Structure formats: structure tokens, C-alpha cells
Amino acid sequence: MAGYRRFLQASAGALLPLEAALEQAGVSRMFPDWPERSRRAAIAADLGRLGSAAQSTVLVPPLTPGGVLGTMYVLEGSRLGAKYLLKQVADADDPRINEATSYLSHGAGKRLWQSFLSKLQCEAACDEDEVIQAARAAFAAFEQAADRA
Numbered sequence: 001m002a003g004y005r006r007f008l009q010a011s012a013g014a015l016l017p018l019e020a021a022l023e024q025a026g027v028s029r030m031f032p033d034w035p036e037r038s039r040r041a042a043i044a045a046d047l048g049r050l051g052s053a054a055q056s057t058v059l060v061p062p063l064t065p066g067g068v069l070g071t072m073y074v075l076e077g078s079r080l081g082a083k084y085l086l087k088q089v090a091d092a093d094d095p096r097i098n099e100a101t102s103y104l105s106h107g108a109g110k111r112l113w114q115s116f117l118s119k120l121q122c123e124a125a126c127d128e129d130e131v132i133q134a135a136r137a138a139f140a141a142f143e144q145a146a147d148r149a
Contacts, residue, residue, distance in 0.1 A: 004089065004097050005050045006149045011103065012043045013057030013145030018071055018138055020056070025063035031072070031119065037112060039075075042102035049100040057148045058141045063134065066126040069119075070134025074142075076116040079107055 019040050028034040044054040063071060086104040089097055 001050070001094050001097060004092070004100070005047070005052055008043060008047050008050065008100070008103065009052060009055070010057075010146040010149035011142070012047060012054035013148060014138075014141040015043060015075070016040060016054060016056040017058055017060040018075065018141055021060040021063050022068060022071055022075075025065075025068050027068050027072070030065070030068055030123075031116075033115075036110070037076070037107070039103055039106045042106045046100040046103045050096060058144045060137075060141060064127075064130055065123075066128075066130030067134035067137075069123060069126055070131040070136075071138045072116060073120070073131070073135045074138035076113050079113060082106075083108075 019038055022034075031037060040054070047054050082104045086101060089101055089104060092098060
């Protein structure tokens with residue numbers, strides 16, 4: 001229980017400010033389905049079920065259009081790993097953990113990764129270095145949040 005809660009707290013610590021930065025940068029113009037992609041409510045609900053709260057723990061600078069794509073790459077790609085983690089959590093003996101899987105299962109059955117990749121291929125005007133730098137910064141945000149959890 002404590003380990004899963006810490007994982008969710010660390011994830012929220014980075015996810016919340018990254019999603020806020022995406023929204024401030026106008027992510028919904030690039031991804032009109034943004035409300036369907038956002039996982040802020042899902043992770044807050046899971047942490048609430050485990051007796052905790054979702055809190056931002058890292059600072060994220062404003063994002064450029066390329067920064068939006070790099071950050072989305074990390075967030076959308078994390079859904080691929082979430083499938084594996086969800087299987088691990090499903091084996092937990094504690095029913096509270098089994099009920100707190102909204103974040104890990106968010107977007108299951110939808111083609112969010114594929115639609116992201118399609119959008120990425122269409123955005124030829126974005127600076128590739130900017131996209132890569134933003135992806136690295138998003139990964140670093142999760143690493144920093146994990147260190148603080």
C-alpha cells in the first residue's frame with residue numbers, strides 16, 4: 001500500500017504541473033481531445049481512495065509548441081508502461097489498491113498513443129531539438145518528483 005501510494009504521489013507531483021503547463025501553452029488547440037487525455041482527475045481520485053492527495057512537487061517552465069509535443073510524448077508514452085503496472089497492481093491483496101487504478105487504466109481501449117503519433121508526424125514545422133529537449137525535461141520532472149516522494 002505504502003509503495004503504491006508513493007508511486008502515485010510521485011506521478012502526481014510531475015503530472016499536475018506538466019498538465020498545467022500544457023494547458024497554459026494551449027494544448028487543446030493542437031489536441032482538441034485534451035479533456036479526454038488529461039489524467040489529473042484520475043490520479044487525484046486514486047490518491048483520495050488511498051487516503052492521500054495529489055500535489056505538484058516540481059516546477060515546469062512555460063512550453064513552446066515543440067515543448068507541447070515533447071511533453072505529450074512523455075505523458076502519452078507513459079500509458080504504454082501503465083498497462084504493465086496495472087497488471088502488477090491487479091495482483092495486490094489489498095482491495096483498496098485494486099480500486100485505485102483510474103490513473104493506470106486511463107485511456108484503456110482508446111487509440112491515444114496512435115493518434116498522438118499521427119499528430120507528431122503532421123507537425124513538421126516544429127523544431128525537433130525543442131521537442132527532444134521538452135521530452136527530456138518531462139522525464140526529469142518525473143525523476144525529481146520521485147526523489148521528493
